[in-house]
Amino acid sequence: MxxxxxxxxxxxxxxxxxxxxxxxxxxxxxxxxxxxxxxxxxxxxxxxxxxxxxxxxxxxxTQDIQAMRFQNNLKNMTDPLQKYIYLMGIQERNERLFYRVLMEDIEELMPIVYTPTVGLACTHYGHIFRRPKGLFISIRDKGHIRSILDNWPETNVAAVVVTDGERILGLGDLGVYGMGIPVGKLCLYTACAGIRPERCLPVAIDVGTNNQTLLQDPLYMGLYQERDRSQAYDDLIDEFMEAVVEKYGQDTLIQFEDFGNHNAFRFLRKYREKYCTFNDDIQGTAAVALAGLLAAQRALGKPITEHRVLFLGAGEAALGIANLIVMAMMERGMTQAEARNKIWLYDKDGLLVKGRLQETDSNQEAFLHDSPGTVESFLDAVNTIKPTAIIGVSGAGRLFTHDVIKSMGTLNERPIIFALSNPTNKAECTAEDAYTLTDGRCLFASGSPFGPVTLNGRIYTPGQGNNAYIFPGVALAVILSGVRHISDKVFLEAAKTLAEQLTDKELEEGRLYPPLSNIREVSIQMAVKVVEFVYANGMAFRYPEPTDKDSFVRATVWDTHYDSFExxxxxxxxxxxxxxxxxx
Structure with a gap:
């Protein structure tokens, strides 16, 4: 031979x-x-x-042997940041092997490449930097963004995830260190929904940072200046959006990620009818939270229209969830005013009510109510409003105190407690506290993962309200069907689809979401449902319309097998x- x-x-x-x-x-x-x-x-x-x-x-x-080597090495590591660095090293050397390893152990490794460890990686970005990923565009590049896009080696980009680093998870302003977020999000586009990695582009917009620690760090990798909040910032974002569609086409998906509250809302309003865009912190978070509530109503036998919801936090995540809940209630026959009256917001200055001294912005006005009386703490708000569900999206840590959780357990036979802030140390409470202080009666979900809780001989598996259940499947559907403008109805449909995929057995285990180990199939089924929805509602622009949409979606899914060069x-x-x- x-x-x-x-x-x-x-x-x-x-x-x-x-x-x-x-x-x-x-x-x-x-x-x-x-x-x-x-x-x-x-x-x-x-x-x-x-x-x-x-x-x-x-x-x-064989790839099997290669995967075994890397999996064994990962098992010998205990430090999450060390695992993150090691995994990113695999991605930098062998892309298909990286996704093979990630997909085969997605439940264990998603918290490494995404929340909560990606937040830790962002804070150390300049210290663990190996090779650049994605495009870095600074305020000094104004007027030259198209030429920078031309430097990107891939020409068939279908999805862009962009951040300006101002509000990274619950960690605040990390400037250019926020690049870890678009990179992590796009890893999940591929791992969860099978979108080809070469069609994904992570972008960090650097307009400075107000984080004084970074500005004094010699290893910081961005501009040493405070954030530019002048018209030049808006002009830069405008130029970026125009350059992306000019380069890659008007149906290119642009996902906004971890912008500050003010910019997140106004850019969503400004661009949603001009471009194929969405904001995951507003709309993706809303869909995954609503899916949890829809799953909870199955456990309670109580429609969503009968719930009262109290939010801890009144920023983009809270308002996104609140508005989608209103849409879901209206679909069940309520008026918009009736639905909004079911929802209350509590922020760092207290309960949002009409005439309060602290300023509120226009995005919050729909949820300002008459004062219910004296409310001096979140516990007071719980006891006064008597919510059936509390949802934490404040990023301020353990503010669902023992007294708050006990009160929810007293007010409700099965209280709904969602501690959605990321990373883990910013969650409003732990799963153990939620289950223990309600005698196992609560329906609990968190943004970052918590392990199973054993109580009175029963094992409770907490649900993780992870946006990864939503944005990869939605993105795949949008790309395949040529959607030009993404309606909130798409995210309502995604939420309903996610809730439907939770089995009765999983619900009995305490889950409000399917196991992460099944997220590839969950994402594909969601993409199929959303493709059906956008074609049925005249939102799709790619024709001819596929007759068998399940086969159409599955035929596009990228896998990790090596290409043969022979x-x-x-x-x-x-x-x-x-x-x-x-x-x-």
Whole structure:
């Protein structure tokens, strides 16, 4: 066999229809490109053809063996940040292997590549930096954004995730260090929904930071200036949006992530009818929270119209959830005014009521109510309003105190307690406190993961209200159907679809969401439902409309198997060789 191969290479053959012919890179550059590198999984013919024979150890490994090596190494690590650095290293070297490892252990590794560890990684971004990912656009690049986009090597981008780093999770202003968020989000576009990684572009907009610690850190990687809040900032975002659609097409999806409250709302209003865009902190969070409430109503046998909801926090997440709850209640026959009267907001200055001394903004006005009496604390608000559900999105830590949780348990047979703030140390309470202080009666969900809780001989599995249940599936549907403008109705449909995928058995375990281990199938089914919805409601622009939408969606899903760089057979003078059967 080896002698035949030696003869073959000396023939300098001309092979037609080789699947590797499209590969521009050969030799070591091909191995340094994470999109084409297979490590030791390159076969002997591939190594010969591509000019990398001798650049690797002689053993040819399967992807299974490669995955085992990395999984074993991960198991030997205990520090989450160390795991994050290691995983990102795999992504930088071998993209398909990275997604193979991530997808096979998504329940354990999602908290590493996404919340809560991605928040820790962002705070240390300048200290753990290895290779740049994504595009960095600064206020000094104004007038040149299109030329910067031209530097990005991929030309068929379908989805962009962009942040200006002002409000990273519950950590505040991290400036250019916020790049970890778009990178993490787009990892989940691929892992959860099978969107091809080369079609995803993470972007960090650097207009400065007001974080004095970063401005004094010699390892900080962004502009050493306070945030530019002048018209130049708005002009920069305008130019960015225009450049993206000019470069990649008007149906390119642009997801806004972790902008400050004021900018998040006004950019959503400004751009939603001009571009294919959404804000995950407002709309994605809203959909996953509503899905949890819809699952809870199955457990309670009580429609959503009978709930009273009290929010801790009155920013973009709270208002996004509140508005989507109103839509869900209106779908069940309530008027908008009746639905809004079911929802109360409490922020750092107290309960939002008409005529309060502290200023409120226009986005909050719909939920200002007449004062119910003296309310001096969140506990007072709970006892006065008597909510059936409390939802924490304040990012301020453990403000669902023991007294608050006990009061919810006294007021309700099965209280709904959602502690959605990220990362874990910013959650309003722990799962253990919620279950223990309500004798296991509560319906609990959190933004970051908490482990199972054992109480009175029963194991409760808390639900994680993770936006990853929503945005990958919605993004896949939007990309495939050519949606130009994303209506809030799309997120209402996504919430209903997610709630429907929770089984009765999972609900009995205490879950309000399907297991994360099943998130790829959850995302694909959501994409199918949303594709059906947008075509039925005239929102899709890609025609002809597929008749079998399930097959249409599944046929596009990217997998982690290596591409072959070999032809099916070699048929050269005097030599006949099939690498699939002869290379033993």
């Amino acid at each position: 080896l002698s035949r191969l030696k003869t073959t290479w000396s023939l300098r053959p001309c092979v037609s229809a080789c699947r590797w012919a499209h590969t521009k890179e050969k030799g070591k550059p091909l191995m340094l490109n994470p999109r084409t590198n297979k490590g030791m999984a390159f076969s002997l013919p591939e190594r010969q053809i591509l000019g990398i024979h001798g650049l690797l150890p002689p053993k040819v490994e 032809p099916d057979t070699y048929d050269w003078p005097g030599v006949s060789f099939s690498p699939k059967t002869d290379q033993k």
